[in-house]
Amino acid sequence: MLDRDTIGDLILGNPPLIESYLSLDQQLQPNGFDLTLREVARLTSAGSMGAAPDQRTLPDTDKLEFGADQWLHLDPGSYLITFNEIVNLPLDIMTLGRTRTSLLRSGVSIHTGVGDAGYRGRYQALMVVHLPQGYRLQKGARVTQLVFARLARPVSEGYQGKFQGENL
Numbered sequence: 001m002l003d004r005d006t007i008g009d010l011i012l013g014n015p016p017l018i019e020s021y022l023s024l025d026q027q028l029q030p031n032g033f034d035l036t037l038r039e040v041a042r043l044t045s046a047g048s049m050g051a052a053p054d055q056r057t058l059p060d061t062d063k064l065e066f067g068a069d070q071w072l073h074l075d076p077g078s079y080l081i082t083f084n085e086i087v088n089l090p091l092d093i094m095t096l097g098r099t100r101t102s103l104l105r106s107g108v109s110i111h112t113g114v115g116d117a118g119y120r121g122r123y124q125a126l127m128v129v130h131l132p133q134g135y136r137l138q139k140g141a142r143v144t145q146l147v148f149a150r151l152a153r154p155v156s157e158g159y160q161g162k163f164q165g166e167n168l
Contacts, residue, residue, distance in 0.1 A: 002093070002148040004030050015088045017148075020122075022084060022140055034100065034142035035123065039082040040064045040072060053162070070139040079127045081110070082167055083144070089119045091154035097125060097144045107131035110144050117151060118158015122167035 002010075008028055010017035021027050027034040041061035048057045061080050066072050089095065095115030103110065111126040125144060129135045137143070 001031065002150060004028055007033055007148060010090075010093075017088060017090075017093075019086045019088070020084055027085075027142060029145060032098075032145040032147040033085075035083040035085050035097070035144045035146055037081060037137060037139055037141050037143050038084040038122070040074070040127070040137070041080045041082075043078055043080060066139045071136055072139070073134055073136050074127075074129045075134045076129050076132055079129070080124055081127045081143070082124050083122060084140070086122050086168065087115060087119065087146070089115060089117050089158070091117050091158050092151045093117060094149050094151060096147045096149070097123065098147060100143055100145055103143060106135060108135050112144065115146070116159035116161075117155045118160075119164065120168075121163060121165050124167065 007017065008024075011021075011024065011028075011033075018033055021033075022036050027036070041063045043059045044062050045060040047059040048055070050056060064072055064079075087095065094117050097110065097112030097115070099108070099110040107130040109128050109130065111128070112123070115123065127143070
């Protein structure tokens with residue numbers, strides 16, 4: 001796993017490990033990097049997952065608008081969130097995203113996939129509000145900690161999937 005200093009050095013590299021962050025001082029953590037909230041969308045239809053890559057369908061979404069004060073009230077349910085930061089993973093680093101503890105203690109969870117080596121893009125994740133009262137979030141809030149792991153050796157071919165270059 002990568003520590004704060006190693007992550008910081010890679011952010012200053014070329015290409016930067018992470019770009020479009022809001023505050024390096026606030027987001028760089030001892031064991032990872034906090035991703036911030038850019039967009040929230042409500043899932044409005046069913047998706048599907050078949051056995052072949054061309055047999056999957058993502059659900060439709062309805063982007064929610066933040067208020068003039070940049071806050072948003074979320075009712076209980078599932079939401080697709082998009083982060084501000086752009087991630088550029090070299091061939092020897094992968095990521096895992098974890099919900100920040102303050103959200104977990106408030107009845108909100110964020111579910112992420114694995115960030116494969118070679119991926120470039122702006123991650124999305126599933127946010128679930130569990131409390132009947134809902135939850136308030138401000139645009140730019142730090143919601144997920146990204147943890148980086150160096151692979152034993154670089155992969156011979158980086159991520160080539162459907163989401164390469166997403167949300168740029």
